[in-house]
Amino acid sequence: MAEMSMGQALNTALTLAMQGDDRVFLAGEGVGVSIHQDPNMPTHGLLEKFGPQRIKDTPVSEAAIAGLAVGASVMGLRPVVEIMFFPFITLASDMLVNHAGKLRYLSGGKSSFPLTVRVKAGIGFGAGCQHSHNLEAWIAHSPGLKLVWPSTPHDAKGLLLSAIFDPDPVIMVEDMMLYWMKGEVPEGDYRIPIGQARLVAEGTDCTVVAYGAALYTALKGVKALAAEGITCDIIDLRSLVPLDKACLLSSVRKTGRLVVVHEANRFCGYGAELAAIAAEEAFRDLKGPIQRVAAPQIPVPGSPPQEQFYKPSAESVAAAIRAAIRG
Amino acid sequence: MAEMSMGQALNTALTLAMQGDDRVFLAGEGVGVSIHQDPNMPTHGLLEKFGPQRIKDTPVSEAAIAGLAVGASVMGLRPVVEIMFFPFITLASDMLVNHAGKLRYLSGGKSSFPLTVRVKAGIGFGAGCQHSHNLEAWIAHSPGLKLVWPSTPHDAKGLLLSAIFDPDPVIMVEDMMLYWMKGEVPEGDYRIPIGQARLVAEGTDCTVVAYGAALYTALKGVKALAAEGITCDIIDLRSLVPLDKACLLSSVRKTGRLVVVHEANRFCGYGAELAAIAAEEAFRDLKGPIQRVAAPQIPVPGSPPQEQFYKPSAESVAAAIRAAIRG
Amino acid sequence: MALQPIPADMQQHLLAQMVLIRRFEEKIINLCQKEGCLPGMQILAVGQEAVAVGIVAALEPNDIIVSNHRSHGHLLARGANPDALMAEIMGKVSGVGHGKAGTLHLSVPEVNALMTSTVVGAGPPMAAGAAFAQQYCATGGVTAVFFGDGAAAEGSVHEAMNLASLWKLPLLFVCENNCWAGAQKPSQHCSTQDISKRGEAYDMPGVRVDGNDVEQVYDLARRMIAHCRSGQGPALIEAKTYRMRGHGEKDRQHYVDKSEIEYWAKLCPVARYRQKLLSGGVISETQLLKMERQAIERVEAAVAFAEKSAYPPPESALSDVWTAPENA
Amino acid sequence: MALQPIPADMQQHLLAQMVLIRRFEEKIINLCQKEGCLPGMQILAVGQEAVAVGIVAALEPNDIIVSNHRSHGHLLARGANPDALMAEIMGKVSGVGHGKAGTLHLSVPEVNALMTSTVVGAGPPMAAGAAFAQQYCATGGVTAVFFGDGAAAEGSVHEAMNLASLWKLPLLFVCENNCWAGAQKPSQHCSTQDISKRGEAYDMPGVRVDGNDVEQVYDLARRMIAHCRSGQGPALIEAKTYRMRGHGEKDRQHYVDKSEIEYWAKLCPVARYRQKLLSGGVISETQLLKMERQAIERVEAAVAFAEKSAYPPPESALSDVWTAPENA
Numbered sequence A, B: 001m002a003e004m005s006m007g008q009a010l011n012t013a014l015t016l017a018m019q020g021d022d023r024v025f026l027a028g029e030g031v032g033v034s035i036h037q038d039p040n041m042p043t044h045g046l047l048e049k050f051g052p053q054r055i056k057d058t059p060v061s062e063a064a065i066a067g068l069a070v071g072a073s074v075m076g077l078r079p080v081v082e083i084m085f086f087p088f089i090t091l092a093s094d095m096l097v098n099h100a101g102k103l104r105y106l107s108g109g110k111s112s113f114p115l116t117v118r119v120k121a122g123i124g125f126g127a128g129c130q131h132s133h134n135l136e137a138w139i140a141h142s143p144g145l146k147l148v149w150p151s152t153p154h155d156a157k158g159l160l161l162s163a164i165f166d167p168d169p170v171i172m173v174e175d176m177m178l179y180w181m182k183g184e185v186p187e188g189d190y191r192i193p194i195g196q197a198r199l200v201a202e203g204t205d206c207t208v209v210a211y212g213a214a215l216y217t218a219l220k221g222v223k224a225l226a227a228e229g230i231t232c233d234i235i236d237l238r239s240l241v242p243l244d245k246a247c248l249l250s251s252v253r254k255t256g257r258l259v260v261v262h263e264a265n266r267f268c269g270y271g272a273e274l275a276a277i278a279a280e281e282a283f284r285d286l287k288g289p290i291q292r293v294a295a296p297q298i299p300v301p302g303s304p305p306q307e308q309f310y311k312p313s314a315e316s317v318a319a320a321i322r323a324a325i326r327g
Numbered sequence C, D: 001m002a003l004q005p006i007p008a009d010m011q012q013h014l015l016a017q018m019v020l021i022r023r024f025e026e027k028i029i030n031l032c033q034k035e036g037c038l039p040g041m042q043i044l045a046v047g048q049e050a051v052a053v054g055i056v057a058a059l060e061p062n063d064i065i066v067s068n069h070r071s072h073g074h075l076l077a078r079g080a081n082p083d084a085l086m087a088e089i090m091g092k093v094s095g096v097g098h099g100k101a102g103t104l105h106l107s108v109p110e111v112n113a114l115m116t117s118t119v120v121g122a123g124p125p126m127a128a129g130a131a132f133a134q135q136y137c138a139t140g141g142v143t144a145v146f147f148g149d150g151a152a153a154e155g156s157v158h159e160a161m162n163l164a165s166l167w168k169l170p171l172l173f174v175c176e177n178n179c180w181a182g183a184q185k186p187s188q189h190c191s192t193q194d195i196s197k198r199g200e201a202y203d204m205p206g207v208r209v210d211g212n213d214v215e216q217v218y219d220l221a222r223r224m225i226a227h228c229r230s231g232q233g234p235a236l237i238e239a240k241t242y243r244m245r246g247h248g249e250k251d252r253q254h255y256v257d258k259s260e261i262e263y264w265a266k267l268c269p270v271a272r273y274r275q276k277l278l279s280g281g282v283i284s285e286t287q288l289l290k291m292e293r294q295a296i297e298r299v300e301a302a303v304a305f306a307e308k309s310a311y312p313p314p315e316s317a318l319s320d321v322w323t324a325p326e327n328a
């Protein structure tokens, strides 16, 4: 096991996939030559390693990038394309939602579209609402698309390898703020199965669910409650579609309480789905109101104190857990 | 009051708005000359009435259509543009979500974007998943966009007039299957306030919430339960953003149960938000598990029996209400 | 440029395919009268047969086609099984998409028609992906993508043209300019009346052809496809043709000048070519009758097959979303 | 074509604006060294001043500009208050967006810079909307939209060009070809190396100009804007210029040939024009020094203003989503 950053872990996964399988290629804006010169960038150095035939810098054309992935994947390749920032997924959304997610179905199961889309996400780097806007709920709502979101270097590598070799379209969200975060990463090719959550901590009073960077907010919030004698199950979803419902429900049935944490807007966010599932399928075990800790229903503001305000905080997680317990 | 179809009611609203305010213009694919020659189409005959300066047939360019609305609205006009079918909103989604919904915020409140986007929706006309795909949850999740969805000719006219004269961007979904449905429609200009739900029926055992064409499925489902002595509050949301939370919660607090009905996919659908709100804010009053009656997590299939299977049925509504009551 | 001579058996093949397509679509017109027989909207390419047939005839079996909402001609020309097409159009389980697709997005992987989209303008970016795979794997294959004059206004088409030219992808763009996009004429939706000129803006050849003359289309397609296959990058063909029916079968063409339809009726690609081959002695009256009869029989057999087929079981709607069902 | 003579006071104005913009951006480079002073990514147009100044000088006050992520020059040339710009760049409540925007989407309605987007390619469709409003209301106004060579690959730009030409909108497309889109050269993202040629594909004039020569830009802009204003429809200017800094201030340009930067440094639009006016006797050394001093003082005042300003209260993030708060 080596210690490395999440960006390096992703880089390792891409390297392994490309070394092991000629069908894998990368495309996107600056995936080859980048304005960044940072080994913590997932695509750093890959052009030098694999050459311009397999590492394709594209024009600024998100629909074409996604279309490229759709068309190349049905031909048997395993495209890994990048959408630079989450809000730009809008420009690729017809290709992803109406095509990547539906063409297999429309073919009656004859065709497959084994493509991966890497999307950079992140709130907190002061770029404002046209760069910061987490839209995982859009993807999760669209049939035919899988959706994964790692929070550790270990999972980042294993999930990306699973995504690339999954027979269906997978969207992988990468929290940019975590690119520099370090952790233990096993050598070689290993896979984190898509659809398996990770129980990060065990407790008795409440189930706290998060994914990506929000996990760390959740952890901090829970930690703050230790002094009050409150302990929680903490679930890192890792895979948003398919969702590990068994993990979610067994924890909620045990603790009787659910708090969901994400950085996306609250209204119709992914957290709503988790809340709905619990209220539907674990109702009799619920002991307190389900709580969502999410961003208010506003665009991500540019000014630092406002952006801070936008982001769910450890305090709000702690408060939500208390509210879930006290009702 | 005159009896007219929903399409005619919408047509009347457009006519009134254009007669009363020169700033209103229409643009979209075939809003002037259409392949349809049916007075139940909302834009029927408007070209003849208002001329090609105000009724603008556009190229097949959804991004440009939405961009046109954004740019014209900030200049003080009141554009009413049409996106032909709901899945094509993907192509306009950057303009709507990253621009219509955010530019006012980015201007610090200095600019306003009083535009209306009419989107045709509908499951059940055999056109398959690239024409039928209800994406209201996407819009509802995006800050800065209002969202209305009428189920009667009366509300269609009043909501469209409110949308056109609202100072902010409003997306109005029109269920094509309802264009021919008739109802009483008052004369002249009247407005249904955006943000007010309608209590369609009162009952004691369960709150049933729906919007658009799904309302009629809900009504049938409730009716089927009369024999069992079950009565329900039935809420027609009309406005999905902003949501009439007071109406929702006061009913749920009264009945202690909630069933949501919509034709969109279940996972991360709009119904999840309603369930989450109830589980958060009316938890202590809930007597049974919240139930969602929605489409399975698949694209809309083409074949008639499969499409029928996709659509929520009155039976599934009845079953959900029973499940909510029995727990 | 003078046409390269076309062998007689190819000429007969071209005509036979156009006749089959015409018969197939006329049958659909017919079936539309039968209440409840055909779900959805029926969108026909009557009058455009020469484009489909001429382009596809110039392709190799390994080449890929990407089609749109007006696909019957493309697919039949490509050799798709009429039974499975008709069954899909009727929503039957024996259809090419087992009923999932219906008529608007008929794809037939068996004949390398892998992606058909009814989202206007969606074909070109996906076709760029297919052409990229051909280039990446050095298959020597070419992709041809069909789109309409209306589609030429979509941003996706622009992005695909730029990318294809930049990367020198073996991609043939076929713009079927059938004089209408819904109820709008090109003068109402397109800022240039010569779409082929777009080629220059992307530094690729762009040529307009009489899309109602199958030999012209075939000849140009051969040259353009050779260009694409040679590694010189994409090419654009604008085939000028005419949509003889409404946009869909419910469209009564109230917005179309009768005289326009009459004008184009005289240029019917099927009648014209039939006449040419007859008078050129390439085909005899007897052969022609046989060809017509075979087409009719093939179409009737397809209808019989489709009518006999069952609808898919309702709950089968749940399958085919994922390749690996254990992940669903 | 020979340039129309430009009056001396206009020449001085052009230079003064370029100097102000250059000073403003150099100050930002400076502030970037101060940890925590500037949030977000700082994206500068050093080297491109002549495009902003030349185009904007040819506009009337009622005309509209639509800008992109590289907006400082456009906005300052348009007369935006440097205080409020700098404050917004620092995320202060006294900024043009009260801190909501930050540096990437600076809009200044007061000077008719109504829509600035950092989504590449998003300007043109919105600009078409503004130009439509001008046409619809017969204001006699024109809209100018700035976008980059990279943006020219976005589908939205194509859709806007087609629509604008079709409807003859008074819309000037200004493509600032600064030789880079991120770390990609035009040869890596654009299939034609002459973007102005795109004009033909849309049946509108398209002309390339030396974007480092402010008088050339101004002269061409005047002619093109007159064309747009006359009702003849849109026009496209491709201004060939150079991005002297990295894409953003964190970009160290590791992928750029030093010689390329040196080459363009010699073509610096500000130095060149300063020299020209000096040697032509349009301005004296003394006047020049005064102009420089005024620019520096203006920028320093802006920084002082911005630094003095408060950050917006955190919960003020909740306001400004809706026009009518009662509906929120």
Ligand SMILES: Cc1ncc(C[n+]2csc(CCOP(=O)(O)OP(=O)(O)O)c2C)c(N)n1
Residues within 6 Å of the ligand: B029, B060, B062, B084, B088, B091, C069, C070, C118, C119, C120, C121, C147, C148, C149, C150, C151, C152, C178, C180, C181, C182, C243, C247
């Ligand atoms: C993105 C999108 N917008 C609108 C439509 C509705 N629509 C279907 S066909 C059509 C006209 C297309 O015209 P053209 O590309 O010329 O093809 P044709 O129908 O003439 O073959 C339109 C607008 C669609 N299917 N997809």
Ligand SMILES: Cc1ncc(C[n+]2csc(CCOP(=O)(O)OP(=O)(O)O)c2C)c(N)n1
Residues within 6 Å of the ligand: A029, A060, A062, A084, A088, A091, D069, D070, D118, D119, D120, D121, D147, D148, D149, D150, D151, D152, D178, D180, D181, D182, D243, D247
């Ligand atoms: C839709 C979209 N895709 C990608 C980006 C990321 N991005 C920001 S600037 C840029 C390059 C733009 O190049 P160009 O249009 O030439 O403008 P320049 O930066 O050179 O002024 C890219 C890719 C973006 N902001 N928006």
Ligand SMILES: [Mg+2]
Residues within 6 Å of the ligand: C148, C149, C150, C176, C177, C178, C179, C180, C181, C182
């Ligand atoms: Mg057409």
Ligand SMILES: [Mg+2]
Residues within 6 Å of the ligand: D148, D149, D150, D176, D177, D178, D179, D180, D181, D182
């Ligand atoms: Mg550039």
